[in-house]
Amino acid sequence: MKRLEAIPLLVAGDVRPGDSLLELLMCALRRQRLRPRAGDIVVVKHKIVSKAEGRIAPLAAMQPDSKTRDWAKAWKHDARVAELAIANARRVVRMDRVLITETPHGFICANSGVDLSNVDGGASAVLLPEDPDASARRLHLAFRRRLRLHIPVIIADSFGRPWREGLTEAALGVAGLKPLRDYRGLRDPHGYELHATCEAVADELACIAGLVCGKLEGTPACLIRGYTYQRGNGSAKELIRPAERDLFR
Amino acid sequence: MKRLEAIPLLVAGDVRPGDSLLELLMCALRRQRLRPRAGDIVVVKHKIVSKAEGRIAPLAAMQPDSKTRDWAKAWKHDARVAELAIANARRVVRMDRVLITETPHGFICANSGVDLSNVDGGASAVLLPEDPDASARRLHLAFRRRLRLHIPVIIADSFGRPWREGLTEAALGVAGLKPLRDYRGLRDPHGYELHATCEAVADELACIAGLVCGKLEGTPACLIRGYTYQRGNGSAKELIRPAERDLFR
Numbered sequence: 001m002k003r004l005e006a007i008p009l010l011v012a013g014d015v016r017p018g019d020s021l022l023e024l025l026m027c028a029l030r031r032q033r034l035r036p037r038a039g040d041i042v043v044v045k046h047k048i049v050s051k052a053e054g055r056i057a058p059l060a061a062m063q064p065d066s067k068t069r070d071w072a073k074a075w076k077h078d079a080r081v082a083e084l085a086i087a088n089a090r091r092v093v094r095m096d097r098v099l100i101t102e103t104p105h106g107f108i109c110a111n112s113g114v115d116l117s118n119v120d121g122g123a124s125a126v127l128l129p130e131d132p133d134a135s136a137r138r139l140h141l142a143f144r145r146r147l148r149l150h151i152p153v154i155i156a157d158s159f160g161r162p163w164r165e166g167l168t169e170a171a172l173g174v175a176g177l178k179p180l181r182d183y184r185g186l187r188d189p190h191g192y193e194l195h196a197t198c199e200a201v202a203d204e205l206a207c208i209a210g211l212v213c214g215k216l217e218g219t220p221a222c223l224i225r226g227y228t229y230q231r232g233n234g235s236a237k238e239l240i241r242p243a244e245r246d247l248f249r
Numbered sequence: 250m251k252r253l254e255a256i257p258l259l260v261a262g263d264v265r266p267g268d269s270l271l272e273l274l275m276c277a278l279r280r281q282r283l284r285p286r287a288g289d290i291v292v293v294k295h296k297i298v299s300k301a302e303g304r305i306a307p308l309a310a311m312q313p314d315s316k317t318r319d320w321a322k323a324w325k326h327d328a329r330v331a332e333l334a335i336a337n338a339r340r341v342v343r344m345d346r347v348l349i350t351e352t353p354h355g356f357i358c359a360n361s362g363v364d365l366s367n368v369d370g371g372a373s374a375v376l377l378p379e380d381p382d383a384s385a386r387r388l389h390l391a392f393r394r395r396l397r398l399h400i401p402v403i404i405a406d407s408f409g410r411p412w413r414e415g416l417t418e419a420a421l422g423v424a425g426l427k428p429l430r431d432y433r434g435l436r437d438p439h440g441y442e443l444h445a446t447c448e449a450v451a452d453e454l455a456c457i458a459g460l461v462c463g464k465l466e467g468t469p470a471c472l473i474r475g476y477t478y479q480r481g482n483g484s485a486k487e488l489i490r491p492a493e494r495d496l497f498r
Contacts (some may be wrong), residue, residue, distance in 0.1 A: 004255040007252040008252075158446075163495065166449025167449060168452050168456070183465070188465055189467065192370045194366050204457070210448060210450075239413050239415060240414065241413055
């Protein structure tokens with residue numbers, strides 16, 4: 001049987017605005033003696049993408065209004081983070097125990113994805129990439145130019161889920177593969193036609209990065225080998241449930 | 250760097266009530282010349298667990314009431330499936346375009362997890378295992394007796410998500426590992442203390458099974474090697490968000 005492999009990529013040192021993700025990842029691949037092959041997929045945690053793109057905001061510049069300060073005090077949150085999250089939201093979905101927003105991309109997540117970990121010790125926050133699909137596409141095309149290979153790229157962040165505890169990784173940006181695998185219309189070995197089966201493979205691939213990259217290990221990307229993906233232009237927007245199909249609107 | 254591997258396990262033929270999952274999986278492992286090692290994890294799709302446990306319901310026996318028949322007609326669903334789903338629910342969460350229920354286990358999913366695919370061509374439905382944690386534990390203990398190894402077991406099914414398109418696998422039953430990895434209180438390389446980071450690793454491991462097992466391939470389980478899990482008794486109940494922390498109640 002074909003096996004799937006996932007290999008964490010070690011990116012040494014800090015990623016800074018202007019750094020080339022291609023060079024950082026090529027360097028990691030060389031050092032780990034990994035030669036990318038046709039069929040490989042690269043998953044990158046969004047944080048190094050955001051850092052390379054300069055999506056970093058110093059918290060000292062934030063001036064939260066009194067409503068946000070009161071909320072933050074009541075729920076023991078950082079008012080500057082909340083202010084930054086609201087400034088980077090299309091709408092606030094919920095603001096009581098937690099701050100859930102809809103980002104300009106359409107993602108629904110805590111604090112608009114604003115994150116203080118693995119940045120500079122708490123003085124600055126990292127925002128989500130402005131256009132994660134475009135970021136994925138740039139890296140995908142850069143791999144093609146450098147390696148003459150079609151390497152799909154997924155940009156991942158960890159999101160909470162309404163009904164379940166704990167975070168799982170979700171695909172924010174996709175290039176080079178179809179994020180959804182549609183089984184509808186296919187028949188099982190008993191001749192039964194599948195109806196409701198459309199699998200979010202880009203999110204499941206992102207979850208592998210959650211497992212092998214960890215949160216603290218300096219391995220903000222991984223190479224996935226042995227998964228037979230469906231080629232496509234792809235866009236993580238396909239993974240966003242449109243309002244009329246959303247289970248809560 | 251340590252790599253993660255996932256190997257689909259081929260279970261030939263149909264699983265019938267009373268079949269031993271241990272024997273089926275040991276047979277698959279032998280045929281694929283796989284010798285389980287310390288550190289390995291086994292993920293099993295719930296369907297073969299339910300089948301082995303006889304959790305199969307013939308649809309002809311269902312007598313949907315007029316309200317269910319009307320709803321099914323309006324939304325082009327099978328009224329018998331809806332009736333079975335409602336009979337196997339603790340409460341109906343939503344019943345318009347789709348039927349979302351809370352199962353007796355506390356899972357919130359479509360049709361109480363009632364599923365017609367890969368059964369007998371549409372005459373019967375498979376229900377969720379009655380106690381998936383207990384099913385996982387039985388298999389975990391059976392592996393220990395047979396192999397003298399601690400092999401964590403996860404039982405998985407594919408669930409929809411409120412805000413995102415497509416299904417991803419979720420852990421219904423867990424034995425032998427902690428389903429949540431808690432990073433809270435740990436410090437990143439910059440000295441920043443992580444706050445909100447608790448990762449649903451059992452769901453992410455289940456997602457690997459989604460990728461390598463597929464929906465049609467006769468590979469209803471997989472062996473995952475190279476993931477450093479945290480040992481624990483484990484229970485998939487830890488993954489269910491309690492009502493007071495639920496984002497929608």
